[in-house]
Amino acid sequence: MTEAALRFTGASLGYHGVPVLTGIDLAVPAGQHLALVGPNGAGKSTLIKSVVGLAQVLGGTATVFGRAPGRARDLCAYVPQASDLDPDFPVTAEHVVLMGRYRRIGWWRPTRAADRQAARDALTLVGLAGQAGRRFGLLSGGQRQRVLLARAVASEPRLLLLDEPFNGVDTVSQHAILVALRGLSAAGTAVVLSTHDLALARDLADTVCLVNGRQWAAGPPQHALAADTLRQAYGGNAIDVDDRRTVLVEP
Ligand SMILES: Nc1ncnc2c1ncn2[C@@H]1O[C@H](COP(=O)(O)OP(=O)(O)OP(=O)(O)O)[C@@H](O)[C@H]1O
Numbered sequence: 001m002t003e004a005a006l007r008f009t010g011a012s013l014g015y016h017g018v019p020v021l022t023g024i025d026l027a028v029p030a031g032q033h034l035a036l037v038g039p040n041g042a043g044k045s046t047l048i049k050s051v052v053g054l055a056q057v058l059g060g061t062a063t064v065f066g067r068a069p070g071r072a073r074d075l076c077a078y079v080p081q082a083s084d085l086d087p088d089f090p091v092t093a094e095h096v097v098l099m100g101r102y103r104r105i106g107w108w109r110p111t112r113a114a115d116r117q118a119a120r121d122a123l124t125l126v127g128l129a130g131q132a133g134r135r136f137g138l139l140s141g142g143q144r145q146r147v148l149l150a151r152a153v154a155s156e157p158r159l160l161l162l163d164e165p166f167n168g169v170d171t172v173s174q175h176a177i178l179v180a181l182r183g184l185s186a187a188g189t190a191v192v193l194s195t196h197d198l199a200l201a202r203d204l205a206d207t208v209c210l211v212n213g214r215q216w217a218a219g220p221p222q223h224a225l226a227a228d229t230l231r232q233a234y235g236g237n238a239i240d241v242d243d244r245r246t247v248l249v250e251p
Contacts, residue, residue: 004027004029005029005030005158005159006026006159007028008062010025011025011050011057011060012057012060013050013056013057014055014056016056020043020046020213021043021046021047021214024062025218026209026215026218028192030189031188032206032207033185033193033204034191034205034207035195035204035205035209036048036195036208036209037196038212039234042233044164044211045164045194048162051064051069051159051192052069052078057069064159074103075157075158075159076157076159077157079152079160079163081164081167089137090135091135092133093132093134094133096148097119097147097154101115101154115154118154119150120132122150122153123147125150125180126150126176126177127146128143128147128150140170142170142172142173145173145177149177158188158189159191160181160184160189160190160191161192161193164193165195166197178204181204198225201221202221202225205221207224208221209224210225210229212234212235216232217229
């Protein structure tokens with residue numbers, strides 16, 4: 001059996017010994033997309049952080065390519081929310097992307113031509129080849145998010161984790177990110193992302209995991225995003241408008 005990129009079995013996840021998310025049971029094969037959905041504070045970021053050792057696995061098991069999360073960091077890349085970063089960072093877009101190479105070459109070593117090429121390829125993948133020399137802080141929020149994705153891509157991860165990559169991102173950047181993510185999974189990279197956009201999760205993901213303190217559903221989008229399941233998990237009324245767009249209304 002091929003080892004899953006990510007597998008949770010009856011996992012409880014949390015901080016300082018206190019669980020905030022329980023009952024996580026899912027597997028993400030190489031080359032597949034998992035979308036995490038759920039209301040604010042549901043535990044989406046916690047699940048992503050647990051994969052890179054920033055949140056604890058307090059019960060059950062979590063493995064990344066068969067290894068404990070803390071031992072698989074070299075196989076993963078984590079794209080934080082762009083809003084978590086200081087936009088005044090005085091470096092160019094290309095420098096930010098090159099940081100993704102340091103894990104491979106060591107931060108103290110000079111970059112080689114192959115590293116600079118990998119950085120340019122990653123910027124091309126996210127549609128920002130022409131912005132390589134621009135200062136990171138002068139880019140739009142959506143462009144900064146794409147640069148952070150390029151930085152992760154440059155590290156050549158086998159599992160890519162993205163925390164709300166579409167948050168505050170305009171349509172052009174959203175499209176560019178979607179194209180890049182589809183290209184990565186076609187090349188065999190597993191992708192896990194959190195999003196509040198249920199329609200996008202439905203369109204993009206092979207598997208959707210619906211959480212709110214616990215796992216409410218995990219499976220194909222039409223199963224995990226069924227109106228009844230959404231209503232229970234969100235504690236509101238879910239109206240399935242036209243089979244593509246799901247609108248949630250407070251109870
Ligand atoms: N470092 C931390 N230490 C303790 N508790 C935390 C920490 N980070 C998050 N939490 C708590 O864990 C719970 C889940 O938060 P999390 O950020 O994972 O949710 P989320 O679904 O990503 O939310 P949002 O959609 O608002 O980003 C919340 O109750 C939050 O207060």
